[in-house]
Amino acid sequence: MKYKLMNFAQLSLDLIEAQYxxxxxxxxxxxxxxxxxxxxxxxxxxxxxxxxxxxLMDPRYLKIRADIPNKISPEKIIWQPYVNNIPKKGxxxxxxxxxxxxxxxxxxxGDQKISESEFQKHLNSIHKFEEYLNNHDIDIVKVWFDVSxxxxxxxxxxxxxxxxxxxxxxFSWDNFPMDNWKNKTLYNDIQNVKDRFxxxxxxxxxxxxxxxNFQFAQLVLDHLSITxxxxxxxxxxxxxxxxxxxxxxxxxxIDQTQYVKAIKKLQHKVAEALRYSSKNVVLVFEGMDxxxxxxxxxxxxxxLDPHEYNIHGISAPEHFEQLHPYLWRFWTKHSxxxxxxxxxxxxxxxxxxxxxxxxxxxxxxQNSYEEINQYEKQLSQSNTIVIKFWLAISKDEQLKRFExxxxxxxxxxxxxxxxxxxxEKWDKYLQAAxxxxxxxxxxxxxxHIIANDNKLVxxxxxxESILKRLKA
Amino acid sequence: MKYKLMNFAQLSLDLIEAQYxxxxxxxxxxxxxxxxxxxxxxxxxxxxxxxxxxxLMDPRYLKIRADIPNKISPEKIIWQPYVNNIPKKGxxxxxxxxxxxxxxxxxxxGDQKISESEFQKHLNSIHKFEEYLNNHDIDIVKVWFDVSxxxxxxxxxxxxxxxxxxxxxxFSWDNFPMDNWKNKTLYNDIQNVKDRFxxxxxxxxxxxxxxxNFQFAQLVLDHLSITxxxxxxxxxxxxxxxxxxxxxxxxxxIDQTQYVKAIKKLQHKVAEALRYSSKNVVLVFEGMDxxxxxxxxxxxxxxLDPHEYNIHGISAPEHFEQLHPYLWRFWTKHSxxxxxxxxxxxxxxxxxxxxxxxxxxxxxxQNSYEEINQYEKQLSQSNTIVIKFWLAISKDEQLKRFExxxxxxxxxxxxxxxxxxxxEKWDKYLQAAxxxxxxxxxxxxxxHIIANDNKLVxxxxxxESILKRLKA
Numbered sequence: 001m002k003y004k005l006m007n008f009a010q011l012s013l014d015l016i017e018a019q020y021x022x023x024x025x026x027x028x029x030x031x032x033x034x035x036x037x038x039x040x041x042x043x044x045x046x047x048x049x050x051x052x053x054x055x056l057m058d059p060r061y062l063k064i065r066a067d068i069p070n071k072i073s074p075e076k077i078i079w080q081p082y083v084n085n086i087p088k089k090g091x092x093x094x095x096x097x098x099x100x101x102x103x104x105x106x107x108x109x110g111d112q113k114i115s116e117s118e119f120q121k122h123l124n125s126i127h128k129f130e131e132y133l134n135n136h137d138i139d140i141v142k143v144w145f146d147v148s149x150x151x152x153x154x155x156x157x158x159x160x161x162x163x164x165x166x167x168x169x170x171f172s173w174d175n176f177p178m179d180n181w182k183n184k185t186l187y188n189d190i191q192n193v194k195d196r197f198x199x200x201x202x203x204x205x206x207x208x209x210x211x212x213n214f215q216f217a218q219l220v221l222d223h224l225s226i227t228x229x230x231x232x233x234x235x236x237x238x239x240x241x242x243x244x245x246x247x248x249x250x251x252x253x254i255d256q257t258q259y260v261k262a263i264k265k266l267q268h269k270v271a272e273a274l275r276y277s278s279k280n281v282v283l284v285f286e287g288m289d290x291x292x293x294x295x296x297x298x299x300x301x302x303x304l305d306p307h308e309y310n311i312h313g314i315s316a317p318e319h320f321e322q323l324h325p326y327l328w329r330f331w332t333k334h335s336x337x338x339x340x341x342x343x344x345x346x347x348x349x350x351x352x353x354x355x356x357x358x359x360x361x362x363x364x365x366q367n368s369y370e371e372i373n374q375y376e377k378q379l380s381q382s383n384t385i386v387i388k389f390w391l392a393i394s395k396d397e398q399l400k401r402f403e404x405x406x407x408x409x410x411x412x413x414x415x416x417x418x419x420x421x422x423x424e425k426w427d428k429y430l431q432a433a434x435x436x437x438x439x440x441x442x443x444x445x446x447x448h449i450i451a452n453d454n455k456l457v458x459x460x461x462x463x464e465s466i467l468k469r470l471k472a
Numbered sequence: 473m474k475y476k477l478m479n480f481a482q483l484s485l486d487l488i489e490a491q492y493x494x495x496x497x498x499x500x501x502x503x504x505x506x507x508x509x510x511x512x513x514x515x516x517x518x519x520x521x522x523x524x525x526x527x528l529m530d531p532r533y534l535k536i537r538a539d540i541p542n543k544i545s546p547e548k549i550i551w552q553p554y555v556n557n558i559p560k561k562g563x564x565x566x567x568x569x570x571x572x573x574x575x576x577x578x579x580x581x582g583d584q585k586i587s588e589s590e591f592q593k594h595l596n597s598i599h600k601f602e603e604y605l606n607n608h609d610i611d612i613v614k615v616w617f618d619v620s621x622x623x624x625x626x627x628x629x630x631x632x633x634x635x636x637x638x639x640x641x642x643f644s645w646d647n648f649p650m651d652n653w654k655n656k657t658l659y660n661d662i663q664n665v666k667d668r669f670x671x672x673x674x675x676x677x678x679x680x681x682x683x684x685n686f687q688f689a690q691l692v693l694d695h696l697s698i699t700x701x702x703x704x705x706x707x708x709x710x711x712x713x714x715x716x717x718x719x720x721x722x723x724x725x726i727d728q729t730q731y732v733k734a735i736k737k738l739q740h741k742v743a744e745a746l747r748y749s750s751k752n753v754v755l756v757f758e759g760m761d762x763x764x765x766x767x768x769x770x771x772x773x774x775x776l777d778p779h780e781y782n783i784h785g786i787s788a789p790e791h792f793e794q795l796h797p798y799l800w801r802f803w804t805k806h807s808x809x810x811x812x813x814x815x816x817x818x819x820x821x822x823x824x825x826x827x828x829x830x831x832x833x834x835x836x837x838q839n840s841y842e843e844i845n846q847y848e849k850q851l852s853q854s855n856t857i858v859i860k861f862w863l864a865i866s867k868d869e870q871l872k873r874f875e876x877x878x879x880x881x882x883x884x885x886x887x888x889x890x891x892x893x894x895x896e897k898w899d900k901y902l903q904a905a906x907x908x909x910x911x912x913x914x915x916x917x918x919x920h921i922i923a924n925d926n927k928l929v930x931x932x933x934x935x936e937s938i939l940k941r942l943k944a
């Protein structure tokens with residue numbers, strides 16, 4: 001590009017206008033956010049381009065994160081170090097450090113060698129994760145600042161490495177001497193690793209400062225101006241037949257005395273198994289209203305101490321959660337290791353209530369099956385056991401329980417107008433549940449359908465299922 | 473209490489009903505939250521009382537936190553380790569570990585001896601902090617489980633200390649041998665420390681398990697049933713005279729060439745001073761619409777790198793933020809040390825827009841002055857410099873800037889209906905600003921009133937003020 005064509009003043013006006021348009025659209029239908037991932041060695045002066053961007057834009061609404069690289073490990077899901085900074089709709093944020101710098105730093109300076117297949121597997125996970133963000137209105141812009149070895153040599157001579165390293169903690173430099181920059185080895189190493197993931201990146205030629213700055217800012221403007229692509233269903237959805245276990249509710253019975261004795265023993269076993277499990281555990285309870293989710297959970301935690309588990313009662317998302325991709329509010333609940341997380345309703349709300357109430361489009365809920373499978377696969381691959389229960393009750397039994405709640409003063413508050421409205425949509429929920437059971441019953445996260453017209457038998461089955469899965 | 477009077481079944485029904493009433497009231501005017509702080513040695517079996525409470529209540533809506541004690545230090549504000557778990561309206565949460573266990577553990581096992589005056593100072597800060605929570609609809613219930621030495625000896629014989637310690641990380645036991653429990657020294661030490669802060673606690677006699685459990689649950693029920701007390705103004709508010717600097721805007725001028733040279737030099741100095749400051753820095757910019765807050769901030773950050781600062785553009789709180797005490801959303805922005813936090817509008821919204829728009833009662837905004845002073849004092853005492861600017865413009869100058877924005881296509885989006893509506897309330901804002909300047913101009917966090925009809929001079933003054941404060 002010729003210098004005279006680089007009109008920074010006009011670019012700045014356009015950027016600011018686009019930035020405000022983005023910000024002001026956050027509650028609109030076509031809103032989006034922009035996440036810019038930065039790559040490239042420090043000697044490209046990429047920092048200067050980011051600095052310049054803050055000058056061209058309104059810096060109050062341009063967030064910059066510069067995280068130190070995280071060592072990649074199978075136990076850590078890609079989003080875990082970043083979950084609190086994933087942009088909300090209307091936001092634009094730059095990640096200096098990101099999942100690629102994690103991969104790059106771990107490959108080059110990790111204490112353990114990363115094999116080609118591990119690298120590819122991790123890269124594949126990154127791509128799936130990015131695809132999810134992309135499909136949920138986050139425009140990911142990956143920008144690699146590139147520079148020739150000749151230029152690096154030139155810049156090295158008047159570049160205070162020690163100072164830069166302190167201020168841009170993009171890499172853990174501990175593992176190799178600064179002198180490495182003096183020959184081409186380190187430069188080559190970085191180039192070689194980046195070549196393995198660079199296919200879908202924008203490359204910015206960083207030889208000339210002014211051109212580099214302009215190109216980068218222009219790229220950001222281009223992305224600010226793009227209308228987010230609509231989600232297209234990739235699933236060939238075919239309604240599942242109504243699952244027989246949802247309508248033909250088994251009603252085995254158990255003798256009360258026998259139950260009391262057996263359940264106590266089981267509860268102790270489950271508590272021990274959960275407490276001493278080397279893996280994190282996620283328990284999901286879904287089912288129609290009054291299906292017994294709450295009382296089932298009480299039986300599971302009976303002999304656990306209260307600080308050993310978290311119970312997440314999931315209802316409609318808050319406004320700030322709606323500004324994030326759907327699964328985000330669940331990601332935030334898995335930030336700690338060693339936990340027992342129990343969900344009373346869950347991310348399956350996406351394909352149950354949100355579908356039935358037409359809160360989202362068919363393409364959206366149809367895509368959600370695969371997204372949920374991916375999410376549970378991420379959890380499973382990162383040292384977490386996911387155990388899912390659908391508590392099945394008959395329509396008659398629900399009516400009985402509703403009436404009992406109505407007629408018991410102390411349970412009155414447990415039943416609302418909404419419960420009755422949901423009951424009218426019973427058949428729609430049956431279809432939604434059947435589809436869910438068909439499309440999200442995966443090897444690592446299988447569904448346990450528990451007939452719960454008889455609560456005693458159901459509780460035994462739930463505890464036994466947990467025990468079996470934990471011992472597997 | 474006689475055993476036969478302890479009707480656990482009825483207590484449970486009452487608790488659950490009260491718990492749901494609390495939960496369902498979260499958006500109502502009289503809503504509140506309950507924060508239960510637990511104290512007492514493990515041998516009181518307090519854990520069993522908490523466990524029992526989870527059985528009596530709906531465990532899905534009773535959160536339990538068990539944090540390891542934090543070493544108290546002047547650089548850490550009391551709320552910092554707990555800020556993310558402070559309950560929202562409608563929530564009830566139990567803190568096993570809390571600011572008292574921090575104080576207790578630090579006094580008993582800290583590596584540095586805590587003097588009587590340090591202890592009292594810290595306790596005083598705790599009380600001020602709790603008062604703030606109390607005045608903002610958080611009912612704090614402090615429960616000390618007490619037990620005699622005779623009982624401790626008895627329980628020690630069948631108590632697996634090693635196991636308990638692992639599971640209830642309430643103290644860092646590293647600094648003393650387990651054997652300490654075998655004589656009365658440790659018991660006495662804990663009793664002596666707790667005697668110094670126990671005045672406003674509920675003491676639960678923990679000799680008999682069942683009584684202890686009942687008393688504790690009954691206490692929780694009592695608090696669930698209390699209507700939050702209304703805030704009473706403790707400030708003898710008297711409207712301040714309109715501050716002359718708000719209406720008589722000085723308009724010194726500076727030669728453009730001279731300005732360009734001088735500002736650059738100043739900006740470099742400010743960047744260096746901010747970057748190498750051993751203290752955290754908080755910059756607050758307030759002023760009428762179009763007073764030049766944004767453009768002032770741009771001048772401050774000119775030679776800083778984007779990752780060296782955070783700019784917080786403060787607008788109306790989100791719904792989830794409104795469920796917290798007003799200052800909470802600002803607390804969350806100070807969780808990291810070593811930061812430069814720049815606020816474009818701030819907590820002063822409480823006594824400016826929220827007052828002028830009648831979003832809160834006079835008692836509420838009148839109390840806010842002292843609350844804000846306390847908050848800024850907390851910041852100042854924890855290694856943070858707070859520098860506050862009121863950018864003063866004349867009403868004529870505002871009109872000029874509004875019109876300029878209207879007539880410049882690229883600035884059009886910067887002006888909204890709301891700006892015009894606010895302008896109509898100019899005099900009310902003048903009064904609010906004058907009161908604010910009177911009541912929140914403190915020795916540690918003084919206001920700098922900058923006449924900003926002439927932006928060039930104003931920018932110089934802002935930079936000079938920052939430099940002066942950082943060098944002081």
